[in-house]
Amino acid sequence: MSFVEYGDTIKDGDTAIVFLGHESMFPVKVQHGTVTQTKYGVIRHSTDLIGKKYGSKVTCSKGGWVFILHPTPELWTMNLPHRTQILYSTDISIITMMLELKPGSIVCESGTGSGSLSHALIRTVAPTGHLYTVEFHQQRAEKAREEFREHGVEHLVTVTNQDVCKNGFGVSNIADAVFLDIPSPWEAIGHAKSALKAEGGRICSFSPCIEQVQRTCLAMEEYGFTEINTLEILLRVYNVRTISLQIPDLGKAAEDNSSTGFDSSNPSLPGSPCANLQQGTVQFKSGVPLREVVGHTGYLTFATKS
């Protein structure tokens, strides 16, 4: 397995995702002789994981079972150890498309943070592209390097430990796209411009506050970027539910059976309409929005160097 190539069977050294149930999962490093505790009991790597197919159901020691999944950048994003605030797949999707990334693209990114976006970028530009990612926090930079190695993608990424606002990306005239997720992106626009290819490329900056966006847009204009465009994307998730609504008793049943407005052949209204309408219900399927949703992650500002 690697994050850029599917494999069929679980091997020693793989990073796999243990799926326990609805939105409940965690990553595990597969190692001979190791055991992993879950709420359904123990998983023994040597016997329960290695050699099994990805997507298999694994029975734990207490009789409960879990699924073992092949890692993807999206599953990693949901399960990675947070060292910083991270970008989620909804924002990552639009960033990837709007930066026009594809196999072979050269991308510059800063900061690396927890590597959530980095994994997605690497997946998209592989096998011929490259990611140059800059992180000014030494420990985070090292941790990211370690993860890229474990995930079999180290050949596709260069992690540099420096301040992008002062020292830039460490490369020039090479990138097709630049992504910035730093507190003062306007200070890095000049460096972004010189990192991009002479014939042009795309840039994106992610900022939570509108004041940051304003300063970034001004800097982009100053450096001659065109097509400057700011947007925000929000995810709405729906729970699929069967809902029953009671039919109110308006005392009409006794007078006129046909005036209920509901088809009496409706299976949810069986038998004689009079009797049933009083306690009757109508059932339907609905996509119910979650009680609380993410209302804002950040503004995404895109522009073109041409």
Place this chain on the structure above:
Amino acid sequence: AMEGGLSARIREGDCAVLKRDEVFKAVSVLRRRKIIFEKQWFYLDNAIGHIYGTTFEVTSGGNLQPKQEVEETTTETKEAGTDNRNIVDDGKSQKLTHDDIKALKDKGIKGQEIVQQLIENSTTFRDKTEFAQDKYIKKKKKKYEAVITIVKPSTRILSTMYYAREPGKINHLRYDTLAQMLTLGNIHAGNKMIVMETCAGLVLGAVMERMGGYGSIIQMYPGGGPVRAATSCFGFPKPFFDNLHEFPLSKVQSLLSGTFTTETLPADPEENALVEEESNGLTEEKQTSLQETEEEPTTEAAMEINPTEEQDTIDINAEDVEFKENKEKENKENVREKQIKQWERRKKLLEAAALLREKNADGLIIASKFHPTPLLLSLLEFVAPSRPFVVYCQYKEPLLECYTKLRERGGVINLKLSETWLRNYQVLPDRSHPKLTMSGGGGYLLSGITVILDKGKSDSSNSEALKVEEPSSKRCRLQDLPC
């Protein structure tokens, strides 16, 4: 910079996209060919050799000329009002008449100068606030400055273009929704993907772009053949098509039950159907989308077509004199050609069938006008375990049913029904706010991951894991409404 420089230049025969402000149009770059775009006509001849992203001015006679960067003539001290309390709309603030403006245009005076004249002849301009002046200039520039930019096609540009110009052709799939599909489906180089779409080939093109020619794609198609009008706008290099396969939906059942043969393939009528469908999807101006049931405002000229495909269409359909004269002679050749074509089609079909039979695809993408449930239930059979699938539907309700049916079938986890909202912003000093309008709907997605279907056990014997996934406690609460 040098190596990339070559491909970054506009070449004859390229598929390119014209851009004016936020409006796009896909065209083929051909010499001596008149293009009509945003009420202007011109030839692309002079654009050849320039770098993609160059902005051109349209000169009289329809020639394109790279736009010179002009320093804004705003050195003079600006005069502006503070509010609009004394500005009266009497319709007489502009001293130039329609005829005056037309005369200026006919003289071939540059748009920039016309805008300057309009400002000078506006009696209220000086009293307007600085912001209002800015807005006035922008509006006039948009109208009178004939500039177009030529850009390289990409999923970003083509999906934005289609959503704005031909939403009915792509089932109202908004570009941010398409972006989600590509990510949720973990589309990348080396995948073996199954794609079932009726989005003019836009989704296929997006998948092809992300796979960069590595791996394989099996496109499932309804009717006589796959529609790839939008795919051809991408201008993919030839090798990208080497591992693009197609398989008719109508043969899926026989493939699954093991009765599939190529003998039963009616080649001829299907080939005709293919041509008809494609030309319908491609023809400029008379685009009345047949499949549309809802009323769409008829859009003007939209996508240009791939010249080679258009040529094919004409070759088969044209009934000019010359054609009739040579008919007999060509008939024999036609028959032989047809046989070769048929044989090639059969070979490709067998290849596609063999790929599907392996039942090890790395993902499934569905975005069609059909009900998603039967498509998903059948096509998932061809997907390996632990692989993502994504289904798009313009409406939420069919996906609710699909969700339920998938749960009954089993073999899938992490099911998620979602939608994205997209909000654009105006960012200007002291004038930042969300844009006035946003898209009302860009469709819904149902996504999930396949797992090994365990055939021995029934649902009732499932342990806690599934119960955790099913939000049953909440469901009870909703059903047990207080009396």
